[in-house]
Amino acid sequence: MIPVRCFSCGKVVSNHWEEFKQRVNEGEDPAAVLNDLGVTRYCCRRMILSHVGLVDTLAPYQ
DSSP: OOOSBOTTTOOBOGGGHHHHHHHHHTTOOHHHHHHHHTOOSHHHHHHHHTOOOOHHHHGGGO
């Protein structure tokens, strides 16, 4: 689960996650995808680039 808002500036970033993930999996450059989506702040880019989805991994153990 990606955080809804950027921890630093508070801008909504979760609405870009699905398209970003899909386009990067298809082979596009992550930097170009973020530019195309309009994610220009370094803090917001960090939120998307550094996200690791652990919910599916940890859910069976709860």
